[in-house]
Amino acid sequence: MGELRTKKRGKSWEYSFECARVDGKRKSISKGGFRTKADALAAGTAAKAEYDNAGVVFRPSEISLADYLDFWLKTFVKTNCTDNTYDSYASAIRIHIKPALGHYKLASLTPATIQQWVDSLKNEKGLSAQSMANFRGVLSGALKYAIYPCGYLKTNPCSLTRPPKVPVDPHHKMHIEHICVGDEWEDIRNHFNGTCYYLPLMICYYTGFRIGECFGLDLARDVDFSRHTITVSRQLQQDLDKKWCYKNPKYDSFRTIKIGATLESLLKSEITVMKMNRLRYGEYYTKTYVDQNNYLHWLPADQTAPAEYTEVWPLVKENGEMLNNNSMKYCVRIIKRMGYVDFRAHCLRHTHGTILAESGASPKAIMERLGHKNIKTTMERYITNTELLQNQAVDLFEAATSTTKKIVYR
Structure with missing residues (x-):
């Protein structure tokens, strides 16, 4: 040249x-x-x-790990992951990885250096096994990208390290996700019945949808009453600038699931009420639109939307104002004030999976309804081993062994 x-x-x-x-x-x-x-x-x-360097603004052999991690966050994570994931990765890098390893050159990182850092997470910071695995996983993922497609490294030094063992406390009770059933669920239902928050709670309870998936629904397109199905085709999220937008569901878990008569009746009623409110409020009704970049916009009913906008029918208040993920946070605050301090919005998802398991649904059916990538996640995290399930296991074993012929040895 x-x-x-x-x-x-x-x-x-x-x-x-x-x-x-x-x-x-x-x-x-x-x-x-x-x-x-x-x-x-x-x-x-x-x-x-x-x-x-074919468009790369740095020499891979000279760049520090800190600068490379910034490059990875910008070019890969921001493009391919949700904003929540970006925030969690950026936080792990800023708080735990850069202070300890950021000053090293990317090309000079060794398994020994990384292992010392991992050990320090336990010995100096006293982090849990899960936290150590998470932070090590962030670094390992970044270094994998440096191997392929970037070609900056030939091997991943993280692959030769191992998380330190954390002694198991026999008296420590493993966290079990709260299951919302019985009187608690009836109290919650009754308290919110007749409000705009009732349907989101019922959708999460009867489908196991994630919160963003619930508020990402378009009632005009995602509900099929002839087939008795509801479809997850997006989730509602805020971007890094706090603007509301639609994104693919977590792990791209697009799915269509069956719904029962209870939820179907509620959805039909909601659509009817929405149509009536549009007429009643007239020009003061708020319509929701999505643009070509999947960002949401709101306009009065008498205002003509740009040609590139598409109208959607999300879950709304009486005047058409769109409900969002923060609406569920409001519900949770109210429910905690009712005395149910263990309630979290996500527990409705766990509740759905556990009720299905108690009722004899197959693990694969539960996995597909919840939109998991593998059965392990479903079984380990989303089905609580309730007393009913434990009793069922004993009853099944008793029934099986009571009919078994005794073998006599001579």
Whole structure:
């Protein structure tokens, strides 16, 4: 390639350098408008280095781990993960990874260096086994990206490390997700019945949907009364600028599941009420639209929406104002004030899975309703081993062994 050149044009300076030929013709890259020759030379040097590295603005052999992690967050995580995931990864990097390892060169990281850091998470910070696994997993994922597709590393030094063992306290009770049944669920239902928050609670209880999936529903498109199904095709989330938008469901768990008569009746009633409220409120009714980039917009009913907007029918208040994930947070605060301090919105999802298991549903059916990638997640995290399930296991064993013939040895 040609050498970097600088040239004065009038009162300003420009840089230029020759690049690869295209169709046999010589090509060059140039930029002007710099106040001094030194400014042009500095900018040209940076531009030529980026060009020589096929668009990468750094030399992989020289970049620090801290700068590489910033690059990974920007180019991979922000593009391919949800904003919540981005926030959690960025937090882990800022608080736990950069302070200990960020000053090392990416190319010089060794398993021993990483193992010392992992051990320090236990010995110095006293973190739980799960937290240590999470932070090590973030670093390992970033280094895998450095191998492929980037080609900055040949091996992942994290793969040769292991999390330290954490002694098991026999008196420590493992956290079991709260299950909302019986009088508690009846009290909650009765308290919110007749309000706009009733349907979201019932949807989560009767489907096991994630909160974002519930508020991502479009009642005009996602409910099929002829087939008795409801479809998860998106989730409602806020981006890093706190703007509401639709994103793919977690783990791309698009799915269509069957619904029963109770929820179907509620959904039919809601759609009817929404149509009546549109007429009653007239120009004061708020309509919800989604643009081509999946961002949401709200306009008065008498205002014409731009051609690129598509109207959706989400869960709404009486005047058409859209409910969102924060609406469920409000419900949770009220429920805790009612005395149910262990209640979380996510426990309705666990409740749905556990009730299905207690009623004899197959694990695969439960997995598909909840939208999990594998059966292990369903069985380990979303089906609580209730007393009923334990009694069922004993009863089944007793029934099986009571009919077994005794073997007599001679």
